[in-house]
Amino acid sequence: MKRLSVSIVTYHTSLDELACCLRSLQSAVVDTIYVVDNSRQDYIAQFCARHGVVYIASDNVGYGAGHNKAIAKVLEKGVPYHLVLNSDVAFAPEVLESLVAYMDDNVDVAQVQPKIVYPDGSLQYTVRMLPTPIDLIARRFLPAALTRSRNRRYLLQFANHDCEMNVPYHQGSFMMFRTDSLRHVGLFDERFFMYPEDIDITRRMHEHYRTMYYPHVSVVHHHRAASYRSVRMLYIHIVNMIRYFNKWGWIFDAKRRRINKELLQQLHK
Numbered sequence: 001m002k003r004l005s006v007s008i009v010t011y012h013t014s015l016d017e018l019a020c021c022l023r024s025l026q027s028a029v030v031d032t033i034y035v036v037d038n039s040r041q042d043y044i045a046q047f048c049a050r051h052g053v054v055y056i057a058s059d060n061v062g063y064g065a066g067h068n069k070a071i072a073k074v075l076e077k078g079v080p081y082h083l084v085l086n087s088d089v090a091f092a093p094e095v096l097e098s099l100v101a102y103m104d105d106n107v108d109v110a111q112v113q114p115k116i117v118y119p120d121g122s123l124q125y126t127v128r129m130l131p132t133p134i135d136l137i138a139r140r141f142l143p144a145a146l147t148r149s150r151n152r153r154y155l156l157q158f159a160n161h162d163c164e165m166n167v168p169y170h171q172g173s174f175m176m177f178r179t180d181s182l183r184h185v186g187l188f189d190e191r192f193f194m195y196p197e198d199i200d201i202t203r204r205m206h207e208h209y210r211t212m213y214y215p216h217v218s219v220v221h222h223h224r225a226a227s228y229r230s231v232r233m234l235y236i237h238i239v240n241m242i243r244y245f246n247k248w249g250w251i252f253d254a255k256r257r258r259i260n261k262e263l264l265q266q267l268h269k
Contacts, residue, residue, distance in 0.1 A: 029097050033054065064194075081100060086221065162215050168263060175198065192240045
């Protein structure tokens with residue numbers, strides 16, 4: 001019955017937040033929970049020891065690289081599914097059972113994300129088209145009135161979010177993977193300290209498998225949007241997006257064009 005491992009990356013994370021997240025993981029399908037602490041805090045290590053959680057002390061290597069430390073252990077154990085989870089996400093434990101059952105029934109699905117909502121119940125648009133540089137520049141720096149149409153397309157706001165969709169970009173707060181697919185495609189690209197690692201790994205998965213949005217269960221994400229409030233985090237965001245486009249292409253990205261075209265055809269846009 002225990003078919004799912006979970007990793008959470010922390011950095012000076014509050015114990016109240018972490019405790020709330022762990023309550024969501026009280027499910028019969030959960031095998032092992034790993035907390036990778038990029039801040040090496042004794043209070044987090046002690047909390048994990050009290051709650052039967054595997055604690056991994058780490059330097060501040062970034063989000064994807066932190067999760068990779070746990071995923072490497074998961075691949076050795078052979079657990080069929082792995083959940084990459086933010087500590088600021090909460091949900092009913094039966095959500096995990098539904099998602100595991102969905103993955104069991106759909107062997108061509110490498111990655112799944114449920115409906116993600118804000119604490120007030122409104123929808124977060126967390127499954128998206130692959131971004132172009134213009135999408136991200138316009139979204140961040142131009143007035144909303146000038147970018148509304150393009151943003152609506154990029155965020156798939158026009159789509160019916162009560163229907164399943166095969167989408168090439170899943171936002172990184174809740175990403176459930178088939179571990180055999182991680183063996184095939186690879187782990188998070190550690191060149192990205194933070195932000196585009198979720199785009200990168202989903203698009204790599206999407207080239208070989210279905211990467212599904214599954215709206216029949218939902219989770220709550222207390223989204224902090226740190227790069228909108230901190231100049232330092234904005235700088236980190238910009239630097240890592242430059243690395244992403246250097247990897248995949250700025251203007252000329254034939255795979256992006258093909259994948260986005262197929263997505264829009266699927267959604268009849």
